[in-house]
Amino acid sequence: MKRSFFSNLKNKARSMLYPYLLWSLIQGGIMLVLSSYTNGQTTWSDIIKIPIEPIAQFWFLYVLFLITLLYFIGRKIAPASYVLVLGFILLCIAPLLNFWVLVPLAQNFFFFVLGSVMNKQRLTTILVKKWNFIAIPLYLIVNVALIQFIGNKWVHHFLWGLAAVCGIYLIAFICVNLKYNHRFLQYLGQNSMIIFVAHILAASGARILLLNIFGIENVFVHLLVGTLAGLLLPLLLWIICKKMKIARFIL
Numbered sequence: 324m325k326r327s328f329f330s331n332l333k334n335k336a337r338s339m340l341y342p343y344l345l346w347s348l349i350q351g352g353i354m355l356v357l358s359s360y361t362n363g364q365t366t367w368s369d370i371i372k373i374p375i376e377p378i379a380q381f382w383f384l385y386v387l388f389l390i391t392l393l394y395f396i397g398r399k400i401a402p403a404s405y406v407l408v409l410g411f412i413l414l415c416i417a418p419l420l421n422f423w424v425l426v427p428l429a430q431n432f433f434f435f436v437l438g439s440v441m442n443k444q445r446l447t448t449i450l451v452k453k454w455n456f457i458a459i460p461l462y463l464i465v466n467v468a469l470i471q472f473i474g475n476k477w478v479h480h481f482l483w484g485l486a487a488v489c490g491i492y493l494i495a496f497i498c499v500n501l502k503y504n505h506r507f508l509q510y511l512g513q514n515s516m517i518i519f520v521a522h523i524l525a526a527s528g529a530r531i532l533l534l535n536i537f538g539i540e541n542v543f544v545h546l547l548v549g550t551l552a553g554l555l556l557p558l559l560l561w562i563i564c565k566k567m568k569i570a571r572f573i574l
Contacts, residue, residue: 328399335391342574343384346520347373350381353524360531379523386427390435393428403440410436418480434487455496462489511554516574517561518554526553 351373354365369378377385397406410433417429465486472478498508511518529552533539564570 328395331395332392335388335395338574339384339388339391342516342520343377343381343388344373345573347378347381350520350524351378354378357531360535380519382427383519386424386431387435389424389428390432393432394435394439397436403436407433407436407440410434414484418476430484433484434491437488438491455492455500458489458493458496462486462493465489514558514561518557520574521557521560522553525556526550528552528556 348370351365351370355367355370358365365378369376394406397409413429414433417426420426420429465482469479469482469486472482526549529548530545533545533548539545560573561570564573
């Protein structure tokens with residue numbers, strides 16, 4: 324919390340709310356025009372309600388901003404350990420909540436705070452231990468249990484939380500212990516925002532072309548082409564925008 328509260332808030336609003344509003348309108352507008360070719364039916368009502376009701380994947384940016392705001396407020400009045408306890412309480416009561424935005428906020432706030440208190444040096448020290456390989460079978464076991472208890476609201480909720488912790492830990496463990504400098508993975512991480520905001524448009528466009536232009540219905544072809552399009556086309560867009568010196572306007 325080195326910068327002032329309002330400075331932090333302004334920075335996060337620029338990095339989260341601006342892309343949220345811009346790309347919600349772009350994607351929503353395109354989905355509205357091409358609604359006859361897409362799986363979902365987007366209406367003018369959906370577009371108008373974007374400031375209070377996110378469409379498609381953009382719920383993540385919306386909730387992330389609210390989580391960040393709650394974290395800033397919490398850290399303004401209490402130490403990190405207290406905010407972490409608050410996050411755990413919210414995680415526990417999440418199944419009791421009924422309003423849409425409160426549910427993902429309560430479910431994810433704990434993990435956000437956990438990430439903030441686990442600094443890089445502390446995390447790296449833990450993750451280089453060889454016994455961390457147990458994270459792989461543990462993650463698989465928890466996910467199998469998660470599927471088995473999918474009908475039990477409370478058990479499924481706590482298994483979901485455990486699966487999230489195991490999954491995050493596993494990814495961190497793999498990244499720390501990679502023997503080679505994977506510059507491509509690093510590049511993807513550095514450009515994850517443009518991939519996030521544009522991947523649905525790219526992948527959906529690829530699906531429409533395959534299905535309606537080329538008449539290809541093979542599931543594996545759609546998975547492969549859709550994944551590559553969703554990953555690479557946003558990166559291509561970013562490269563073009565940087566060359567045109569307009570990158571700062573799209574994110």
